[in-house]
Amino acid sequence: xxxxxxxxxxxxxxxxxxxxxxxxxxxxxxxxxxxxxxxxxxxxxxxxxxxxxxxxxxxxxxxxxxxxxxxxxxxxxxxxxxxxxxxxxxxxxxxxxxxxxxxxxxxxxxxxxxxxxxxxxxxxxxxxxxxxxxxxxxxxxxxxxxxxxxxxxxxxxxxxxxxxxxxxxxxxxxxxxxxxxxxxxxxxxxxxxxxxxxxxxxxxxxxxxxxxxxxxxxxxxxxxxxxxxxxxxxxxxxxxxxxxxxxxxxxxxxxxxxxxxxxxxxxxxxxxx
Amino acid sequence: xxxxxxxxxxxxxxxxxxxxxxxxxxxxxxxxxxxxxxxxxxxxxxxxxxxxxxxxxxxxxxxxxxxxxxxxxxxxxxxxxxxxxxxxxxxxxxxxxxxxxxxxxxxxxxxxxxxxxxxxxxxxxxxxxxxxxxxxxxxxxxxxxxxxxxxxxxxxxxxxx
Numbered sequence: 001x002x003x004x005x006x007x008x009x010x011x012x013x014x015x016x017x018x019x020x021x022x023x024x025x026x027x028x029x030x031x032x033x034x035x036x037x038x039x040x041x042x043x044x045x046x047x048x049x050x051x052x053x054x055x056x057x058x059x060x061x062x063x064x065x066x067x068x069x070x071x072x073x074x075x076x077x078x079x080x081x082x083x084x085x086x087x088x089x090x091x092x093x094x095x096x097x098x099x100x101x102x103x104x105x106x107x108x109x110x111x112x113x114x115x116x117x118x119x120x121x122x123x124x125x126x127x128x129x130x131x132x133x134x135x136x137x138x139x140x141x142x143x144x145x146x147x148x149x150x151x152x153x154x155x156x157x158x159x160x161x162x163x164x165x166x167x168x169x170x171x172x173x174x175x176x177x178x179x180x181x182x183x184x185x186x187x188x189x190x191x192x193x194x195x196x197x198x199x200x201x202x203x204x205x206x207x208x209x210x211x212x213x214x215x216x217x218x219x220x221x222x223x224x225x226x227x228x229x230x231x232x233x234x235x236x237x238x239x240x241x242x243x244x245x246x247x248x249x250x251x252x253x254x255x256x257x258x259x260x261x262x263x264x265x266x267x268x269x270x271x272x273x
Numbered sequence: 274x275x276x277x278x279x280x281x282x283x284x285x286x287x288x289x290x291x292x293x294x295x296x297x298x299x300x301x302x303x304x305x306x307x308x309x310x311x312x313x314x315x316x317x318x319x320x321x322x323x324x325x326x327x328x329x330x331x332x333x334x335x336x337x338x339x340x341x342x343x344x345x346x347x348x349x350x351x352x353x354x355x356x357x358x359x360x361x362x363x364x365x366x367x368x369x370x371x372x373x374x375x376x377x378x379x380x381x382x383x384x385x386x387x388x389x390x391x392x393x394x395x396x397x398x399x400x401x402x403x404x405x406x407x408x409x410x411x412x413x414x415x416x417x418x419x420x421x422x423x424x425x426x427x428x429x430x431x432x433x434x
Contacts (some may be wrong), residue, residue, distance in 0.1 A: 024425040036434075040412075092396070097390035105397070115366055150415070151335075153375045154363025154400040163413040168412065170293065172419040183423040 021187045023180070032122050033133040038167035043086055043116050046063050047075035053084055079117065087113030093163050104149050105160050111142045143168075211259060215250040222246060282316065286339045286356060289323065290333045293418045299324045299351050302340050326354040335362030351415055364405065375400070403412055 029036050044050070048070060055061050055072045064072075074082040090109040100106055118135045122128065146168050161168055163188040226238045285419040287304050294301035301324055325340050326347050333339045337360040340353040365374045373380045382400055387396055409416055414431050422433030 026422045026425055093395055095393055096387040096396040097393055099390055148361055152363060153363075154367065154405045155399065156375070156397050157363065158405065158413055159397055159402060161408055164336075166412065167414065167431075169414045169419050169432070169434065172421060176421065178421055178423055181309040185424055 009095035012027060019188050019191055021099055021184065021191060024037070025178070025180075025183070025189060030126075030132075031139070032119055032132060034116075034119060036120070037135075037139045038169065039112070039116055039119070039165070040167060041116075043120060044089075047082060048073050050074045050082075050085055052077050052081045063201055071157060079121070083114065083117045086117055089113070090164060094160060105156065106143060108145050108160060109164055111138050111145070112166065115142065117192055142166075207254075208252075208256075210254050212250070215246060217237065217245045219243065219250060276404075286341050287323070287353070288337065288339055288359070291334055291336045291338055292322075294324075295414060295417055296350075300327045300355060301325075302338060302353070302355075304340075323353045324350045326351050331355055332358050333362065336360065337362075361405070362393065380427050 011147050031037070034040070034042070051061055051069065051072055052074055061069065061072055070076060074085055086111050090113045091106050094105040096103060096105075115135060118131055118138070121131050122135060125131070137270070138234050144164075146157065146160075149160065150168070151211075160166075222238050222243050226236065226243070228234075229236050287302075289302040289304035292301050292303050301322055304321045306321060307316040308320050309316055323340060325338075332355055334360050336379060338358050339356040341356050342353050343351075346352055366372070367374050367379070370379075375383060381414065384399070385394075410431075417432050419434050421434045422430070
């Protein structure tokens with residue numbers, strides 16, 4: 001009986017929480033997905049429209065009937081033709097000259113086209129391990145090329161990101177598996193920061209609200225002292241400038257207070273709506 | 274040894290590289306030093322990090338900068354200030370000729386090559402290119418450190434991986 005009771009206590013100790021925080025574990029997203037690889041743009045959808053690259057140069061295809069065009073379209077000829085077309089489209093966006101095939105921007109564009117095609121394949125066949133491996137390798141290689149480009153030519157790097165619609169994120173300090181403990185620690189830290197900041201801002205508001213009455217009192221007192229000194233013909237210690245300064249401070253405070261009240265009212269109205 | 278180093282650091286300028294940080298009113302500078310391992314009698318790299326005061330936002334991530342110790346600490350964290358940017362990141366100038374360089378070649382040579390082959394409209398133009406930073410926070414997420422995403426927040430942070 002006692003043993004069972006103690007074991008219960010020990011089991012509960014692990015789940016005990018001081019702060020009421022609800023942790024939601026982020027869903028697993030495979031690395032080949034566009035949101036992980038940083039591709040903001042998909043592939044052109046209507047594949048029947050595009051004639052394969054080799055046939056598009058011929059004159060006969062231009063005034064051929066629809067059925068013939070369909071046969072020579074990318075949709076009919078297969079994925080490989082489609083991929084060359086996609087890659088050519090991306091390379092044409094950044095090409096320096098007609099024969100430019102192996103500069104950093106064209107290489108990145110070619111890899112990007114390949115990645116986007118393979119991402120679609122992965123959507124259709126998620127268990128295709130060879131493709132999965134290939135996409136991962138290509139994504140890593142592209143990231144490496146982008147990293148080098150960033151190091152030696154930052155302007156071109158930014159231009160390329162814009163042209164090809166890619167996101168670039170730096171490497172984190174460590175790649176590690178997410179743990180519950182780490183997440184809870186970070187969330188608790190954020191919670192504590194929130195509490196601290198709230199207390200500090202509350203205290204600041206309190207002090208600032210006391211500033212106005214104090215300045216008013218100071219102004220009155222200074223004026224009184226000056227008038228008394230003039231009346232009694234004593235050496236004057238409070239000059240006009242001091243009084244003007246305090247008056248200006250008071251005006252500024254009133255302005256700030258008005259703005260604050262307005263913001264508060266706005267917040268209230270939004271909450272009521 | 275370490276004590277001496279600290280004295281030296283107070284007097285002289287330090288050369289370091291700006292690294293990404295979450296702090297908004299300070300820049301984080303990494304200074305690389307060599308440290309002697311007395312058992313192996315070999316020098317090893319040792320990084321030291323300084324948080325620097327930079328009100329004008331002179332330096333961006335990756336820049337090589339000169340920093341100097343402040344006469345008194347600004348906050349508990351900020352001890353130095355950025356004096357000048359020596360080498361902006363990814364915008365190298367050849368010190369001998371004063372020309373701009375990309376990797377191992379002059380930029381004008383690269384342009385010349387493209388012109389000889391017949392430069393296309395799609396080619397990158399250095400003269401028209403805007404200054405660095407126009408993609409920051411849009412497609413280029415390198416200003417702050419990235420981290421492993423640990424919670425599902427209402428607002429998604431692009432720096433979480």
